[in-house]
Amino acid sequence: MKPVLPRLAPLPTVASQTESPHVMTGKENIPQSKTSAAAVANIRSRRERPCDACRRRKSRCVIHEGKVLCVLCEFHKQDCTFVQSPLPRKRKLNNEISGDSVKKRPPPQKSPREIAPTQVKQEEEVHPLLLTPSPTLLGETLSLQRGRHCRHIGLSSAYDHSLLDLSQFDGRNESKVDFGTLRKVDEHECFIMYSDDTTQSSYDEAEALNTVEQTVAPHGSALIDIYFRIVHPSFPIIQKQVFLDRYQNNDRQYNPALLAGIYLLALNWWSFEEKLASQSKPDSARLEEIASRSLMNTMKQPKLSTMQAGLLLLQRPDADLWSLTTQLVAVGQELGLHLDCSRWQIPAWERGLRKRIAWALYMQDKWSSLIHGRPSHIFDANWAVKPLTDDDFAENPIAGSQAILPTEEERISAEQGQEVFNQMIALTSIMAEVMDTFYTQAAISDFDDAGPNATRLILERAKPVQIKLKEWFARLPANARMDTTDNQQLSMTGKSYFFFPRYLHLGYFATEITLHRRIIQSLSPTTSDPYLFYICRSAAKTRLISAMDFVNRLRPSHLQAFWYFASKVNFTLIGTFGSLLWATAPTQEEADFYRMRLREYRWTLSVSSRRAEFLGYAVRMLDASRGLLRNLAEKPWLGQQPRTSEAGVPEEGEGGVGEGLGVGMGMGMGMGDEAGEVGEVGAEALGRYPSGPGFMGFPDDDL
Template sequence: MTTAVAIQPAMPRPTPVPIAAARPRTKRSLSGKENLVQVKPVSSVGPVANIRTRRERPCDACRRRKSRCVIHEGAVLCVLCEFHKQECTFVQSPQPRKRKITGDGKKDDSNQKKRSVEAEPPPLALPTPTITATAPSPTPQQAAKRDTTVLGETLGLQRRQHSRYIGLTTPFDSLLIGLSQFDTRNESTFDLGTLRRVNDHECFIMLPDENTQDYGDEADALAAIEQIVHPHGPALIDIYFRTVHPSFPIIQKHLFIERHRHGDRTFSPPLVAGMYILALNWWSFDPKLTSYPKPDASRLEAIASKSLATAMERPKLSTIQAGLLLLQRPEADSWSLTTQLVAIGQELGLHLDCSTWSIPVWERGLRKRIAWALYMQDKWSSLIHGRPSHIFGANWAVKQITDEDFNEDGDGYDNKPEESEDEKQDNERGQILFAQMIALTAIMAEVMDTFYTQVAIQDFASAGKGSTRLILERAKPVQIKLKEWFAKLPPSTRMDSSSGNRLSSTGYLHLAYFATEITLHRRIVQSLDPTTSDPYLLYICRSAAKTRLISAMDFVNRLKPEHLQAFWYFASKINFTLIGTFGSLLWATAPAHEEAEFYKTRLREYRWTLSVSSKRAEFLDYAVQMLDASRAMLNNLAEKPSLAQSQLSNVGVPPAPSTSMTRGGSGGNGNDLTQQLQLQRSSQQYRRDVEMAFQGFANEPFEQFGSDPMSSDTPRSTA
């Protein structure tokens, strides 16, 4: 006779617990991974301490503060207890209903009863600053939507943990990972951490922040930063988003502003410091700030540098954002920091194509913008430092930037403020400017790979006297790409497109274009040897270089205050200097005294322009100093022979064959005539070949500058 025995489950299933309106559960469909982006499930796995009765009763500390007690899915502590590094308990009885002093020392008045912590946005590792909230509290519906949105589902923006990419050759073999049991969040927990799978091929390991070095110091660093700028933090944030962000959009603007406005205290200290430091450059332009003493930027930089080093121990997207912003300072010229950021970016998987990952759609766009900003940082740092790039095309899978990548919808804050027409135009133009800079950087990177790698240098050295022809041959396709890029520039990026008193950052894009062309022509000029080069080849190469120099110098002459006072990309300081360096190179290699005097005069004029412009853009002082250093080197240059003393003709072109020789004159015969005709045909064909090699090297029209357009390539001054 058998007896039926009821087998009890290992853990009794708890009865349903009512959930506060701030965190409603969302029914989830398991039809596909894409649902992970559209619908954010609430994890059923979590500490028992998170299950509270009586409609999410507050913890003891929050009850004493009369603050909203917010615990995110999977967390042990509430937001405020975690911030204050204290226990989160539920043992005390409710306090009597009377007015009390809150934790911040202020009376809990009726209009302050609902503090900004009620609207505590979900965790975002765009970490940011400490500001006392003055905005009205959100409605329960808004708070509920905000608390169930995205940030717990993000990959690179979580508060208490960070991600590290698992490569194909690591001990975590992809086939073994596939044997793991993943939950509805595509996560699998094991002894070393939590595996987070974003698609069928890529996987990350999620690690807790608290196990990293100096984790508890972030709150102190953030408080010190806020104290330095107090009470002008909100004004500086406004300056940053008005001046820097439009053309360098690496932060999720609306999400950042909302978190900042609601008093979020979990921002990344180096990121906030970087934003403040850049905004301080426009302190004197704000009528509300100019009468106050300017905060000490050096103190901010010291805290930012130290806190960034510790943040690298737990890398997040905010770590890359902070590093990129700190590198935009005119005085920040750190090759080592750039290489560190590239390594961290690879650890975060920024070099991968995230377009199909199971992460929020807006995070995909943010990751792409940060990835391309990191790409540009690496490539332009490689140029200005003359060192090898750390990003290679074979391992770069990021898709081209699109309009959708700037979309900020779905971040949990639906009530976006209306933008003025000027703000809309600035944002649209900034996005186009950012995308065009990415495209130009790709061409510049091709110039560097074609002419300045060790393999290329060895190829040109092995070519000997034919090095110039080899360089021209390789230069032609790159120059055509550069010319086509310039021809297709949208109207909003023209130098005369700025309107009214609005600042315009289009200058750094055009300056980068001239720096790219100069880098290309610089290699050609370096290969020329007046003693061995063909006179016609020497003439046409130097003429093209001369045209480039004059175009670049005229561009600098035409910069207006709205250009000079705007945001300039970090490489601009060196790009202005490269124009002077190129002029000094042409001066030093000039075959005749007259040509050398021409460049000497133009460099003197260029120095004057830079010194005057530096009154509005202080970073131009560096270009002036470098120009003076080059001038000092040229003092040792030997005196050039005059054109009359040199063997070159006045136009630098070898003379045509004599008429008597072509007609078989005295001393000639039929064979001589045939040889001469063959020589003439060869010379003509050679000239056509050289001219064909320089197709695309012509000067672009100057209508973009708004005044004194030049309709031809003829310089206003000649040697």
């Protein structure tokens, strides 16, 4: 029976000038039958202290059972010696690990080759090689190896899977063939592993990484802390414990674009940190240049770190590039992120990380499709990723290292952030259905062919989507509802630790507006049924008021939180929807109502932009829309429309607002009496955000 678990193998590197007594044959992990007396002495010495090379690197010294060389020395093809004296100890700072937490060498572990397939489930819970990654164990992974990258082999490619199954796979489920190295992860999926050396590039990643560090020095650690305190909880696409362990142990073999992306996002909160605000802020333009060049280079050697870097760079408010999103979708498919990896023979922590990155990519593609008005590149028919579970967010400490136990603030922020991430995925799937139902070329053609019946056709197709949106809203946990008080967490030092992001709620309003926007676009005062016309406009008005009042209630703590990349356009969509209702208003009184609300909304955004600069984009776009409305023709006054009220809906007794939002809508459009009619969710939200005489600004204590 073939072993199920993967096995670490050294990657090809340039040999050192000193010849190693251990010959690398390609099957380096098979214990040698003959060892010299010096080698045996080395093993005894190895258990006492780290070798000279690991001591110089300040790296963890690991030796596998039956091996002569430690993993790093074997990797670099160099002698594993124990002749140098220990380096003098440096006095540790107060914020470093105290001296009483000395590392102890873990007991010898079983080789993955010795683990039987029937023991996999039990071993996955305790075996450090599987659940507890470290820099030297990245070779166990599929998409995070140093020196190698993988590409997925599809069923219709030139490499027929039936022929690939004829290969002889070793203990790592790998087989060397003429065109590369095959790696099977389960019965159906196979990858080709390539050496990074096969892709020619003059880009020096080591130099780029040094430049990144020098650009932010000496504030790198502070920026890392900001990132994991504010961004990571609700956007968990990095294995936090693995990253921090490598960073604190001076392992600087990062993807430069990834590290630059972390620093760039953290710089958004530079002025809010007391210790940093008075310091000179690092050059973000230089970081962006390095990150862009490095990302383009690493796409030739795709790894999970490539996806992480790209997704982080796209979260910057001014970097929602459609072309980069499409490139990341292609890279993700090369890495097999669109597949179900639940049973793959890779480390359990990598499975969880792959799923989180996959869903982050899904959201990036779908929201980019909405805000740019372009076709999505991810389709349900080819999306097999399973929903996330609690295990997929597990942060496992590294075996033999000083594990950093989470504080109470970190635990709370992780739980709340996980909830935000899951709820955003669910909302994105509904939003994607709205786009597929109303904004594809096929749907547009259907509505055009329907002619005067287009509105009724749209309402019929809107019913199932509206029901899903209503159910999502009703199932929101208590701590994620929009009427929840600000649940900012404070650390023991009084420093803000985590703000529950409101971009989730903003995305909800953007989804509703996207749905009702299509309904309003189909209405025509001359061809639409008058009753239907006013009912649909009344429901749209409810949406607009709810969304605007939600923005009015944002506190400074909300504005200082992490906002998803689509947020600046989602704020803009609220203003765009208001302008649409203004432009299509049947009376001058109704047009003046929307003009007044848009003026208040613009003032709110301009004040809020002092704490959230990205809102300046929404202000500029709102001004552009108002500029277009200057060409709007004069509308008839209310006296010329005797059957309409000030809001432009039928007077009570002739099909009032309440009747239209409820039973009237169901009976008139054939939508039934069950829950989910167009208008119910908006009316419910309006109850939470009543429209007052006008927004009067933030309370004094908030400013």
